Amino acid sequence: MRLADKIDGALVRTAAQHVAPIRNAIAGSVDVDAAVEAFLNTFPIGSTVTPNQVREWARTNIPTKTSALVDILHTVYATGYVLGEDSSNAHYGNASLAKDASPTDFGAAIGIDWSKWKPGNRPAELLVRGRGRLRQLLNRTNATIKDISDTTLNRIGTVLADGLRVGAAGDTVAREFMKAGIKDLLNDPRRAVAIANTEMARAMSVASVDNYQNLGVEQVEWIGMEPCDLCQENEDAGPVDMGGEFPSGDTEPPAHPNCRCTIAPVVEGQTIKTTNPDLTKRGVPGPVEVERALSRLIVLPNPAHPELASMGDEDKYVESPWRTVEVPTVDPNVWDNADLALVKMADLVGTDPYLRRKNVKKHIKNMGQAVTPYRSNALIVVKDGANIIIDGHHRLMARWLLGQDTAPVWKVEI
Ligand SMILES: [Zn+2]
Known part of the structure; x- marks a missing residue:
């Protein structure tokens, strides 16, 4: 089993612990009854309006509560960052071993049992102190949540537009159709899994880049994890200079939602053989x-x-x-x-x-x-x-x- 696969196991297992809180936070972010009533006040049953217009209305008129999601994403980022520090050390140690280039400092990282990996108190400490580009990632949380909310509101818009079409059967049926449909989509477990995995992978990449920069790594490789065509192309491209773009246009994973790819360092077989x-x-x-x-x-x-x-x-x-x-x-x-x-x-x-x-x-x-x-x-x-x-x-x-x-x-x- 490749090191990357073992680390991926730790990523998926750790991300899974955040799925329920993410799902609850999204479910609680919209007042479904109020949203449906507000919609029907604006567009009574029988209104002619396109699905796009309804989605637009949803994005601008349905309020969302996102504070719970902010807290959870911060925890996901800090945890992913810790996992990224450990996994990038392991990748670096592994690559050094293969090149016989002084892996001794990374012996501990090489020896990690990934099936039992736990972040311990480190995420909480990181959130207090911050480190490297984690700070930027945390600062971008609101933008990420805006994307998540916009997607949610677009999907709500689609359900509302569909509801207008079942309206012929009567107001109550349309109302219930809309409310049930929105509750379903807000509770979508697959979406919560995708968010947990993607955002944790994002923080892992940020930590890896920070770490590789500190280690003086000059080139990195994309390691595909159940790669899509896009990510496979990134992997096939081979080593890229630190900070350079892979074929997908990304400098590091994730390349798309649900992307769990990682980057590994290219370690040269050169040891510093001097004390001068x-x-x-x-x-x-x-x-x-x-x-x-x-x-x-x-x-x-x-x-x-x-x-x-x-x-x-x-x-x-x-x-x-x-x-x-x-x-x-x-x-x-x-x-x-x-x-x-x-x-x-x-x-x-x-x-x-x-x-x-x-x-x-x-x-x-x-x-x-x-x-x-x-x-x-x-x-x-x-x-x-x-x-x-x-x-x-x-x-x-x-x-x-x-x-x-x-x-x-x-x-x-x-
Ligand atoms: Zn990928």
Whole structure:
């Protein structure tokens, strides 16, 4: 059984505990007798009115009481968030284990017995303190409830419109038809289940994204749970950058009501094999350094390269500051053996004779902004004593222009 399936079991079981309160809250949100009387005062039996007009009337004229639903959804969100923290840790631990990339911190999460998972007091504590994007989710509760209420009122409108058509049998029959129909739809257990599952899954996703961001995860995958075509396509798309859109246009589940899909992190098989703090520090340049680096870039000459001149593209490029050599043959698994190291700018040898000004500029402006800078360090191979840049010319040039004389890189001997 996949980890995602075990977690889904915990989601469905935990969400089920909120179904009855959600159902009661929706049932109590409308005064059915008052709504039917108000409707018949406006549109007596025999009125000609379209179902759409009745739904419109219902949405604007039937009052709803939603305070009970607010409290329940807050609990669902906080509980889902706690489940999302635990499950994303487990996903992260699992993915790290598979890549042999330091899963030790997540041993507890990997060992969770999902068939017995309980949130404990954590949801209540979370509601007091808030955390990450949970705050935004809680702030959006009223908008979510407005959607739920609008759906309810639309359905009530449909029943009222149907009731007008049975009106020929007499007012009492129409009245009873309307009241019974509305009570039925307000008590719909499947709808309460869908709301509990969807809203809990939503909070789980929010917690997962918060957690993956803290862990420095750069890419995530969509894991379909009884996926519809839309969600299957999201899963088939494979890894997507954190915050990027899946084919459905969503950055995270749920993609639709009743969606219980989750996201799992893509963990690279890279461990930080160093205790040197210089290698993992972020090194954010000040605004003056950035301005100075940008003006240095502007005055550097265009590369004198016949190929660029023939395209009339020279001013988009800048000469590389390093001597260049042919690209050496590099094993595709080169990253597996790479270590973090500091290299001197002056000792580097390039493989690109000219670089794009725009990219260098972007790296100057974004230098040190990554949460896990070591992941995006340049790759250097050492061949015959030369430090050859394989990947990362632009960011290294940005560092050079920022006045840094050493750079943290991934380094491997070949
Ligand atoms: Zn889905």
